[in-house]
Structures are given as C-alpha cells and as structure tokens.
Amino acid sequence: MLESSLTPETNIHAFIANNPLFYSLPGEVIESIVEKVQEKTFAVGQAIFEEGKLGDSFYIVRKGQVRVTKVQGGEEMVLSELGEGEGFGEMALLIDQPRTATVKALSEVNLLVLNREDFTVLTRTLPALAEKMNKLLTERVSLLDSAVVSEETLGKFRASRSFTLDYSSLELLMKLNEAAGGREQVEHCKECGQLAREMSKMLCPMVSEEILFAGYLHEIGKVSLPNELVLRERRGEELSEEERARFAAVFEVAVSILQPNPSLYKAVNFLSKLGAERYSEMPLEAQILKVADDYLHYSSPHYHNLGVEKALKRVKEGAGTRYNPRAVAALEKNIRKFTEVRVDSQLSILRMMVLALDRKDNYTYRHSLDVRDMALKIVQKLGLDRRAQEYTRIGAEMHDVGKIYVDESILNAPRKLTDEEFTIMKTHASLSSEFLYDIPGMDELAAIVRAHHEKFDGTGYPDGLAGENIPYLARIMTIADVWSALTTPRVYRLNKDGSRKAFGPAKALSIMDExxxxxxxxxxxxxxxxxxxxxxxxxxxxxxxxTEWKQQSKD
Structure with missing residues (x-):
C-alpha cells in the first residue's frame, strides 16, 4: 500500500468523514464526532452487546464483520451481518429501550464507539446527525421481522443452519454464460451475484451463499435462445409475445441444467420462480435476487444503460407489487457500498502496480507521493471540499502508473531522451488514465490523470487542451508535477561530483516562474x-x- 501522510488520528477523521453515515455532514459535526469516539477491539465470537441489556453505546465497524442475532421460539436467529463502515446500536439509544438483539464479532473486529452520553448530546445539539441516526434506524430491514413467516422460511434464519456449496464447479458453469451471451453476460451475472449477496446480509444472511451462486448462474438458461434474441432483449428492444414467453422460461431451463448436481440443484431451485410477476409468489431468496438482477439490467451500460438514478427509480416504482419493499430498501443502501467495495478493490490493484513500478523505477514512486503532497497543499489552500481533496490524493498517487508499460532504459536514461523515446514516454498519461476508466465512477478522475501534462497555452499532451478546457484539478497536478521533478534528484541532472542533483526551493520557483x-x-x-x-x-x-523538509512535513 502507498505511504500516507495521514497520522492515525487523521485516519479516523478521514474514515468518519468519508463514511456514508456521515458523508454529507458539515466539517464541524465531523470534528465533534471524531473528538468523542473511542476505539475498541473484539475477538472472534465475543459479544459486543446482548439482547435485553440496556444500551450504552453506538458503534461503527472500522474493520471486520459482526453478526446480529435474536432469540425467537427458543432458537438463535440471524437478522443481519454488518461490515466495514456500518453503524449499529442506535435503536436502544434513540428510543431508550433495552437491546432488541445480540451483536457478536464474526472476525476480529475494530470498532469506533460513541458512549450514550456523548451520543445524546451530539444528536440533541446537531440536528443533521440526529436525522442521520433516525434514517439508519429505518434501514433495519431484516426479512425475519417483515411478516408472519412459514416454518420453511424461518429455517433460513436459524444460526444453526449449515449449508456448503462446491465453488470448484462454478467457474466451469460460468462458461455457459459466455456461450449464451458473451463476456457482457458473464460480467452481469458476477455483479448480480455479488450485489444480491451484499443485500442478503441485511435481509437474510444465512442464505447469502446460495444467492451468490444463483446470481452467477441465473442466466445460463439463455443458452437455449438465439444470440440475436438475447442481444435484442439486453438492449431493451420490444419483443413479441412469443419471444417474451421464451425469456420467461429461461430460469426454469437454468434449474433443469443443474439437475445432475443434486446439492447445487437444491440450493438454487428457487430460480425457477424468478420470472414471477409479483414478489409474493417468489421464495425469499428469489425476492432478493430479482431486485438486484432487474436493477443491474436497467443500469448496466451493456444492458438497458439507464444509469444508476433512473434504474433505481424504476425499481422503486415496482416496490410493493413486483418487488419486496424491504429488498428495494436493501438495494438502495447497498448501491453505493457495492460500488465502493469494487472501487476499493480495483484501486488496491493499482496501488500494487505502483509498487511494482517502484521496483522498476524508484523515482516514479517517490515522485507520485511528492506530487500528492504538494497538490494537496494547493487544494487545501484554495479551501476545496473533501471530494476534491480525495480526487487529488488518488489522482496524484496513480498519475504515472502507465509508466509500467515504458521500458526501464527510457525511464532511467541518464541523458536527454531522443524524439522517438520521448514519444513513447508521453504515452504514459493516457495509459494511466485507461486504468481508471475501467473503474466504476472514475471517469472524472481518469480525465484529470490524463490531462496532467497539458499546458495552459495548449501545447501539452496528449490532447493539446488549453485554458479552462483542462480539468481544474489537472491544472493543480501539473504545477505539483513540475515542482517535484525540479526538487527531486534526477538521473539525468548531476552535480559536479556525479551525484544526482535537485534544485532548492528558490531556484525551482525561479524556473517555474519563467x-x-x-x-x-x-x-x-x-x-x-x-x-x-x-x-x-x-x-x-x-x-x-x-528532501529533509519533505520527510519532516510527512512526519
């Protein structure tokens, strides 16, 4: 992972400030919360609080996972599972009643804790925070509490429920998705399974693995359809009544294909009901998967391409008839979380690539940190918001990752580059941006990274942008980039004794002034x-x- 100039204390500040629970709150509210929270760690299986006890704290998961359970009919039932960034414990504090559930650590878990007294003072004096906590209270949507449930459905919530599936066959079965609808269908089914599993952790955690498998495999029945028909339906084109009937049958076809594997067939048999018009006609698992599947069909660029907001609006319009309202609520809460999990994962891969680049060219790694630190100073001096600061930080750390494709002999040439070599070197800006374009929601950041070598007069590269056509944060990064290049020892710039030369601050400013x-x-x-x-x-x-000053400023 890249070094960070943040101290542990400011890491807590950043964690809270960027948490969906608090993201839109004013800075002074964030500061008040940071001053009050304490860190606590719990071992696997350790109870954080127990059902029936008085509530004394509100908790935010900083690392790890917790499980929420309650006793019903003498048996332990699992209501939900919560992960990083999620809060719990607000109910007993807001309505002043004993705990309605037990919460235990599923793994070693690190929590930020706000005690009752501080929680009460903050929510009474800060209306914006009180509104957030009340909204959190309404998002407790476990399907166990939704209505009278059958004995069969009740069994899906039992903590004693044991169910395992063989992952080794999953990748092979996914080839049916590729045969039926190409890489776009493979990607859709993976996203569907992962999103539905995250939703199920709020709704009915004990079936989350069956839902994951079902999401991965629910479209394999399309192998029975002509490819041209699959593509037309994917684009949202009008279908004949006969064609719609063929599509309605694909879920039953999918289940029938899985019959030779009895355990898998039994686990995802609920897929046969996925085409029902009303959620009340579906098993619990299908109700969850249906919401995730339709949302991704509407939102995906490879399917109906409506975008996030329009896709969510369409699903919400069907709540209460086509879709279980609690499943829709779980979708709404998980959309941002799901996207952030994918983004964090992909950014982690890019950070690994930056570290790999460091083994090839140590200058680029240190230079990226230099650019980040100066760019952040400019952004902070301008008083830009938290989003701009985060884009600046990530963009600067990643802005030269495309140099992984540039040969080491060019990166470390102890001389001026030839025209041909410089042409190759200039490709790194666009290559760096292409990594970010592949990450959901990163188009704006990718444009910033792509433009970090553009010049205000329009003579830069790769696109010859000029003036305000250059993204604002890219203009900041350009200044920080040149500053770092001048004030860092370079292989092509030597002192009289042969050591690499870096300019002092006055000389660097003089050069940049010109x-x-x-x-x-x-x-x-x-x-x-x-x-x-x-x-x-x-x-x-x-x-x-x-060099010494930069190190001290990090410390």
Whole structure:
C-alpha cells in the first residue's frame, strides 16, 4: 500500500468523514464526532452487546464483520451481518429501550464507539446527525421481522443452519454464460451475484451463499435462445409475445441444467420462480435476487444503460407489487457500498502496480507521493471540499502508473531522451488514465490523470487542451508535477561530483516562474502555489534541503 501522510488520528477523521453515515455532514459535526469516539477491539465470537441489556453505546465497524442475532421460539436467529463502515446500536439509544438483539464479532473486529452520553448530546445539539441516526434506524430491514413467516422460511434464519456449496464447479458453469451471451453476460451475472449477496446480509444472511451462486448462474438458461434474441432483449428492444414467453422460461431451463448436481440443484431451485410477476409468489431468496438482477439490467451500460438514478427509480416504482419493499430498501443502501467495495478493490490493484513500478523505477514512486503532497497543499489552500481533496490524493498517487508499460532504459536514461523515446514516454498519461476508466465512477478522475501534462497555452499532451478546457484539478497536478521533478534528484541532472542533483526551493520557483510567463500553468493557481513555496523558503531558506523538509512535513 502507498505511504500516507495521514497520522492515525487523521485516519479516523478521514474514515468518519468519508463514511456514508456521515458523508454529507458539515466539517464541524465531523470534528465533534471524531473528538468523542473511542476505539475498541473484539475477538472472534465475543459479544459486543446482548439482547435485553440496556444500551450504552453506538458503534461503527472500522474493520471486520459482526453478526446480529435474536432469540425467537427458543432458537438463535440471524437478522443481519454488518461490515466495514456500518453503524449499529442506535435503536436502544434513540428510543431508550433495552437491546432488541445480540451483536457478536464474526472476525476480529475494530470498532469506533460513541458512549450514550456523548451520543445524546451530539444528536440533541446537531440536528443533521440526529436525522442521520433516525434514517439508519429505518434501514433495519431484516426479512425475519417483515411478516408472519412459514416454518420453511424461518429455517433460513436459524444460526444453526449449515449449508456448503462446491465453488470448484462454478467457474466451469460460468462458461455457459459466455456461450449464451458473451463476456457482457458473464460480467452481469458476477455483479448480480455479488450485489444480491451484499443485500442478503441485511435481509437474510444465512442464505447469502446460495444467492451468490444463483446470481452467477441465473442466466445460463439463455443458452437455449438465439444470440440475436438475447442481444435484442439486453438492449431493451420490444419483443413479441412469443419471444417474451421464451425469456420467461429461461430460469426454469437454468434449474433443469443443474439437475445432475443434486446439492447445487437444491440450493438454487428457487430460480425457477424468478420470472414471477409479483414478489409474493417468489421464495425469499428469489425476492432478493430479482431486485438486484432487474436493477443491474436497467443500469448496466451493456444492458438497458439507464444509469444508476433512473434504474433505481424504476425499481422503486415496482416496490410493493413486483418487488419486496424491504429488498428495494436493501438495494438502495447497498448501491453505493457495492460500488465502493469494487472501487476499493480495483484501486488496491493499482496501488500494487505502483509498487511494482517502484521496483522498476524508484523515482516514479517517490515522485507520485511528492506530487500528492504538494497538490494537496494547493487544494487545501484554495479551501476545496473533501471530494476534491480525495480526487487529488488518488489522482496524484496513480498519475504515472502507465509508466509500467515504458521500458526501464527510457525511464532511467541518464541523458536527454531522443524524439522517438520521448514519444513513447508521453504515452504514459493516457495509459494511466485507461486504468481508471475501467473503474466504476472514475471517469472524472481518469480525465484529470490524463490531462496532467497539458499546458495552459495548449501545447501539452496528449490532447493539446488549453485554458479552462483542462480539468481544474489537472491544472493543480501539473504545477505539483513540475515542482517535484525540479526538487527531486534526477538521473539525468548531476552535480559536479556525479551525484544526482535537485534544485532548492528558490531556484525551482525561479524556473517555474519563467515557465508561467510562457503560459505553461494556470496563472491564478500558480500564484497560490507561489505563496506556498515562499512559506517554505521562509522556513528553510532559499537553498534549504527539501528532501529533509519533505520527510519532516510527512512526519
């Protein structure tokens, strides 16, 4: 993982500030919460609180998972499972009653804890926080509490329920998805299974694995349809009555294909009901999967391509008839969480690539951290919001990852590059952005990374953008990028003794001042940057050691 200039205390601040529970709250509210929370760690199986006891705290999961259970008819029932970033324990504090459930650690879990007194003071004095807590209370949507349930359905909530499936056959069966509808269908089914599993952790956790498998395999029945018909339906084109009837049968076809595997057939047999018009006609598992499947059909660029908001609106319109309202509520809560889990996973892979690049070219890794730190100073001096700061941080850390494709002999050439070599080197900006374009919701950040070598006068690369056509944060990153290049020892710039040379702050500013006169930089942003550098010069002198200063500023 990349180094961070954040201290553990500010990491807690960032965790709370970026948590969906608190994301839209004003900065002063975040500060109040950070001042009050305490960290606690619980071992696997340890009870955090128990049903029937008085509530004394509100909890936020910082790391790990917890399970929420209650005793019903003398048996332990699982209501939900909660993971990183989720809060619990607010009910007993808001309505002043004993705990209605027991919460235990599923793994070693690190929690942020707000005691009753502080929780009460904060929610009474901060209406925005009280509104968030009341909204959280309404999001407790376990299907166990939804209505009178049959004995068969009740069994799906029992903590003693034991069910295992063989994952080794799953990848092979996924080839049926590829045969039926190509890579787009494979991707859709994987997303559907993963989203439905996350929803089931709120609704009925003990069936989450069956739902995952069913999500992966629910469209294999399309192998019985002509490819042209599959593509037309995927695009949302009008189908004849006969064609709709063929599609209505694909879920029963999927189940029939799985008959040779008795355990899998039994586990996902509920798929045969997925085509029902009303949720009340479906088993519990199908109700959850149906919501996830239809939402992704509506939202996916490869399917109906309505986008997130329109897709969610369409699903919400069917709540109470076509869809179980609690499953819709679980979808709404999980959409952002699901996207963030995928984004975090993919950003982690990119960070691994940056570390791999460090083994190839140590300068690029240190340079990325340098660019991040100066760009953040500019952003903070401008008073930009938390979103801009986060985009700046991620963008700077990733802006040169495309250099993984550039040969080491070019990256570390101890001389001026040839025209041919420079042409190859310039590809790194667009290559870096392509990694980010592949991550959901990262298009804006990808555009920023792509433009970090554009010049204000339009003579930069890769697109020759000029002035305000260059993304605002890219203009900031351009300044920070040049600053780092000048103030970091470089292989092609040597002292008289042969050691690599870095310019001091005054000399670097002088060089950049001349570049600014030639309209290399946004002139307004450059003046903000100049003020920051002048503060550095006042602190360490015009020829001060920036390497040491940079390290101290991290500490």
């Amino acid at each position: 570049m600014n006169q030639n309209r290399h930089f946004d002139p307004v942003l450059f003046e903000v940057f100049r003020g920051i550098v002048n503060e550095i010069i006042e602190e360490i002198g015009p020829d001060g050691d920036l």
